[in-house]
Amino acid sequence: MKILIISCWYPSDEAPSQGMFVHEHAKAMVAAGIEVRVLHFYTYPSRELYRRDVFSEVRDGIMVYHVQVYSRFHKAALLMKNHLGKHLASVMDTILDEFDPDLLHAHVVFQAGIMARRMSRIFEIPYVITEHWSGLDWFSKAVHMPVGQARRAYRNAAGVSSVSEFLAGRMREYMRVEREIEIIPNVVDTELFRPGRADENPDGSKAANGGGINPVRLLCVTSFGKGRKVTKRPELLVGALALMPDDERGNYHITIAGAGDGLEEFQRLVAENNLKGQFDIAGFTPREKLAEMMRHADALVHPTEIETFGVVAAEALCCGLPCVVSNRGALPDLVTHGENGLLVPENTPEAWMEAFRSISGLINISNKRQISQEISKIVSYQAVGSRWKTWFKSLPLSSY
Known part of the structure; x- marks a missing residue:
């Protein structure tokens, strides 16, 4: 054909x-x-x-x-x-x-x-x-x-x-x-987006220090838009951390891969909330580098208003990465709450703060190989x- x-x-x-x-x-x-x-x-x-x-x-x-x-x-x-x-x-x-x-x-x-x-x-x-x-x-x-x-x-x-x-x-x-x-x-290119090896236990579960990870290494792949048609909501991550006590904020470190017209505004928001220590902004990231970043992260965080499929979430899952995502669009087809990720019920700083507090428990029960195998046979x-x-x-x- x-x-x-x-x-x-x-x-x-x-x-x-x-x-x-x-x-x-x-x-x-x-x-x-x-x-x-x-x-x-x-x-x-x-x-x-x-x-x-x-x-x-x-x-x-x-x-x-x-x-x-x-x-x-x-x-x-x-x-x-x-x-x-x-x-x-x-x-x-x-x-x-x-x-x-x-x-x-x-x-x-x-x-x-x-x-x-x-x-x-x-x-x-x-x-x-x-x-x-x-x-x-x-x-x-x-x-x-x-x-x-x-x-x-x-x-x-x-x-x-x-x-x-x-x-x-x-x-x-x-x-x-x-x-x-x-x-x-x-x-998804499952040869490129695949689980890492060095930081896994023999059974494929996430290696952890003393049953927990501190700080939790989170990855957000997004775009920084402006105007009426903005669909990605990375500012919710800032809002969620800003609500936490100072000593709790240090439990999380977020690397953001993405670019766009609204990047400077986002950086100002981070600075105004004294959260520069919690965010690294990597800018536009080639796919090969992005796959490597996913293999070294503990979870993907993906606040968004709509996803017609959710390629970023699918790529992260192929890497064995549990995904914390907005309960929007097609994302519930990829992410099962409490199994391979968390569905955040509302796009509010309060709801995302509660999701952050559940991430460590999710990471400790996640089996990276199983997460990867289940999604890879579909995509x-x-x-x-x-x-x-x-x-x-x-x-x-x-x-x-």
């Missing part, structure tokens, strides 16, 4: 971590014996009026065709479907000279799903849509967005999938998707690739 992935979100030199989860799905398909090419398009802010770069590269053995537009009107350019469609159709001609896909696979309905429908009609190739996006609620209500086109793209696809049942529910609620939605989880390349292959074969492609 041959699949051409179409996505606005995909790693590139401009944005090395953007859409990494789509690239991981491509690698999972390859692991299952599927031939894959990728068509990536995006618009980037620039001082230039308009410039378009079209080029190809091989990334982890997968041929990727990039269509990158640079413009001071980059947001408007992404909405110009006829303009984008002409660019993509031209690149499709080049791709089809050497690759004859059985299926177009769009990741995220806006704009990839909309463009996949257009390419499907031009080149007579069926398409499917996989949804990852947490923004379907505001998108469905935005008068300037092509909501009708997105709904038609879902409706006319050969199949529709989602990375979680939670997100499938939002697709039904906000985008009126009334058809069957296949649930196929995101992927590994082999597991997800097999799911894709089975689903693709079940689709009624002959009717398109």
Whole structure:
């Protein structure tokens, strides 16, 4: 089987971590014996009026065709479907000279799903849509967005999938998707994200000094945003520690991996609460370094308002790391309270303070190998690739 992935979100030199989860799905398909090419398009802010770069590269053995537009009107350019469609159709001609896909696979309905429908009609190739996006609620209500086109793209696809049942529910609620939605989880590189060895007991449980760990080494992988669409809530960790007596705060040390426009504001908040000794801010962290940090941490803390899957939590679990997460979105599908982590019932400093106080007990009963094995059999390349292959074969492609 041959699949051409179409996505606005995909790693590139401009944005090395953007859409990494789509690239991981491509690698999972390859692991299952599927031939894959990728068509990536995006618009980037620039001082230039308009410039378009079209080029190809091989990334982890997968041929990727990039269509990158640079413009001071980059947001408007992404909405110009006829303009984008002409660019993509031209690149499709080049791709089809050497690759004859059985299926177009769009990741995220806006704009990839909309463009996949257009390419499907031009080149007579069926398409499917996989949804990852947490923004379907505001998108469905935005008068300037092509909501009708997105709904038609879902409706006319050969199949529709989602990375979680939670997100499938939002697709039904906000985008009126009334058809069957296949649930196929995101992927984790389980060779990279795996338990450490030096700090484990022979039975796989966490080594501890005198039955406890002091200070508890916590890791938070987040982004520092601003404005109405902020979803990650690292400031709750500051609020939780600020509520504690001074002698209790010293029991916790939090390393934060992440970047964003709101980083300076977060640093000010830490300083104002006299918590510089409890936080290390590592900034943007490559995946290889992040996996190493997970292997040396005692637990992941992940305050968030929404997760359509929770890749960071899945990666941490693959490392055998218990996860303390907000009881939001799809996270309860990954984290079982009291077993491989804790679900914090409310996003308040008080609720997170109580969660902090339960972490040491959780660490002492956690079996890292067991945590890793249970999640790895669901999210590994082999597991997800097999799911894709089975689903693709079940689709009624002959009717398109």
